[in-house]
Amino acid sequence: MQATPQSSTPAPGNGPARHRRRSRGPILGALASAAALAGLATMLTGGANAAENPYERGPAPTEASVTATRGTYAVSETRVPRFSVSGFGGGTIYYPTSTDDGTFGAVAISPGYTARQSSIAWLGPRLASQGFVVFTIDTNTTSDQPASRGDQLLAALDYLTKTSSVRSRVDGTRLGVMGHSMGGGGTLEAAKDRPSLKAAIPLTAWNLDKNWPEIRTPTLIVGADGDTVASVRSHSEPFYESLPSSLDRAYLELNNAHHLTPNMSNTTIAKYSISWLKRFIDNDTRYERFLCPLPRPSLSIAEYRGTCPHTA
Template sequence: MAAAVAVIGLFSAAIATRPASAADNPYQRGPNPTVASVAATRGTFATAQTSVPAGNGFGGGVIYYPTDTSQGTFGGVAIVPGYSALFANEEAWMGPWLASFGFVVIGIETNSRTDSADARGTQLLAALDYLTQRSSVRDRVDPNRLSVVGHSAGGAGVLSAILRRPTLKAGVGLAPGSPVGDYGLSNDRVPTMFISGQRDTTVTQSYLNGLYTTIPASTPSAWVEITGVDHLFATRANTTEMRVLIPWLKIWVDNDTRYTQFLCPLADSSNISMYRNKCPYVPPGQSSPSASPSASPSQSPSQSPSQSPSQSPSQSPSQSPHTSPSPPPPGACVAEYQPQNSWPGGYQALVTVKAGSSAINGWTVRWTLGSGQTITQAWNGTLSTSGSSVTVRNASYNGSLPAGGSAAFGFLATGTPSTPTLTCTSP
């Protein structure tokens, strides 16, 4: 009885030391994130590493892990390099970076530097099995929260792995090639992100578009293209890649909705030439954040969005006009249209709703679609269409705005982008 009381006391103390938000999500790790913290080269966890010998289904490698044992287990990430490459030479920079944000990472070498994409997928899965079953840090890893990352042929290996093991929580292909047989992703059930380079002539935008469009509409996915980089962008440390990859892993591996604000829409679009998504991103068992994801933690709801229509995608949010707030508009509310990204046959846009000189409780934005345009998805608002007429009403959490306050919603559409005339009414 005394032992049981002692155990219960320790358990209660452990719960008391956790952040209050962790009661809703036991997998949440680390402090509340900000735009700056997500772009930092290190997170808040101290890390260590240990070598892995060959002979476990892959060619050996390195495990990077948080040294903190007070927060329970962490999600796992396996990383594989591209054709003829070594993890030690190209992706090793990612190991301690991700581990410091609260993941256990295994970076592997392949059995042969010329292994096929499918072979690399097999080795990724073998690495996860080793990590969770036989590694010296297996007690730090949650075997039910695993993900895979790979570059080029390794990225194709990621696609092969997620098709074969749909219980994975996330997959990230860095300029991913195609698995053997050039098949698509129509059977993909794992949240999948592509990150590519604008100047990549090896894995081109046209090729990736053909692959990306085979992902089922019901499967969460995103595609980020980095401005001005070639096929080897992932072999060099860069914050642009990591500030989208980390939120993706946090959302789907840790079920952490605190990170959706960085992707829905992009909190920082600098150095990103294209962004396609299926916002909102709500992991199983979680609900949408109570505040509009369009505002970063450092922004108040009354501030205007970080990017205005006249800005180029490469401009930093710190350079945006919202540092000098404009006076509230006349009338109940106004709606401002902002193009975000476009690609052959489609585009993405952001609409900012701003209250006038008085507070409002609910808003409605209307416009007319151009010829050939169809909205395929919207987030942070309730969409309805009738022919070419579009109506978007506030979501449950962003309808009440103070005088001069703002909220934003986004949408994806097919067709050629245009600049519509918007009307805003309240309620």
């Protein structure tokens, strides 16, 4: 743009002053027009980007926002008694209080063997405050095996989207599952049984089935380097390796962690769970930067493997 006015403006002494002054008019006008067009293009591009993904919720993420104990949404909760549902053992729904942003994606979370929803309750408000409806469930019995827990996760999602008091806040086409230990094994079962799920996150998962080539849901498997109950060598790593190579998948191994680490508030689990759910339930590519390039080993990460860039 600068070369044009320099070449078209007469040099000093090459003509009457009035000619030089007159020549600036078209140039300045052209510059003004170009600036206006650039501004219009910027506005149109921004509008187009917003229109491309109507599911984005909340401001652009930062390192501080994905590691914070609470996101930008105020959160409400409602208890679902065991006797009021069938197919699972009740639970607690956490959801953004405001309805200004329309509907939200949702995730159901199962506890592990012998555990109740209180063991995973910290994930409820933490994820909901980032713009999700979150259902932490109790299982029918605390000894239910992974296949049963998978069925119960799906029953909980069906209740959440069709019957619950917050069903109008949930986008039933954008759902995910999470779970700890046998609940993590149930997460794999649910993803296998319902390919329409958008995201799955098994946490230090336990399952006798080590092969999951049927799964079509983007899956983040979280293991712990010090897990002696569901060691990564016999559980999380085989789970990850058995997933289709074409799938959006990742393996996060927590450093200096153990089987019960997901039962306590954990910044690393939260950061990558939020990013995975945002990226695949909300299709929010603003969170891609926390997943790709692959995170490097650190004080909190023993190992991270995965597919990058993501295709979904």
